[in-house]
Amino acid sequence: MPKAVFGGGCFWCLDAVFRKVDGVRDVVVGxxxxxxxxxxxxxxxxxxxxxxxxxxIDYDENTVSYDELLDIFFKIHDPTQLNRQGNDVGTQYRSIILYLDEEQKEKALKKIEELKKEGLNVVTEVKPLEIFYPAEKYHQNYFAKNPHQPYCMYVVAPKVEKYLKIKNENKKT
Incomplete structure (x- = not known):
């Protein structure tokens, strides 16, 4: 089963969005x-x-491709912010793609080049995944378990809504 590893702000946001993607079988925050x-x-x-x-992200490549996951990743966070996303500030919130093989590396770098050609000053770090450490259990699927928590309502929910809007618009075309 192929996997993708991305960081772009608080992992609760990415977790909540990628759980909505067709073909994503599981998401583990860490x-x-x-x-x-x-x-x-x-x-x-x-x-x-x-x-x-x-x-x-554990995904079914017959349903969703790594390129599609990259597209979603870049649409749901701001890859031009260094060591932050919105009010979440610190290196732990940096935009990062951790690739598992050379093909993922090439695709990530190609996508970044495309965004730079569009005029974006992308600061996303691209490096090999050495090791992934799952986060504590209470962080897993946090948004689904805590939808009324203020951070979830005001930060996570809008990102999920943004993704669902993009997803619905893509279905129309």
Whole structure:
């Protein structure tokens, strides 16, 4: 089963959106891209681990392609913001693609080049996935379990709505 690993702000947002994508079988939130082994949420939030909040997406490539996942990733976060997304500030919120093979690397770099040609100053980091650490259980599928939590209502829900609008518009064409 192919996987994709992306970070772009709080992992609750990416988790909630990618769970709505046809062909995505599972999403696990976690930490990657840093130095400290077996980090926990509190450590990652300090910025000293070097890890980003990321999602590991398990998908059916017969239904959704890696390129389509990349398109969604770049539409639901701002890849021009360095070490932040909105009010979430810190290296743990950086825009990052952690590739699992050379094909994913090439596709990610190609997509970034396309966005740069459109005039976007993309700061998304692209690097190989060394190890993925699943986050604590309470972070998994957080939005579905806590839809009325203020952060979910005012930050996560609008990103999900944005994706669903894009998805519905694409069905019409």
């Amino acid at each position: 930490y990657a891209g840093g130095r400290r082994p077996n980090p926990n949420y509190e450590q990652v939030c300090t910025g000293v681990t070097g890890h980003a909040e990321v999602v590991e």
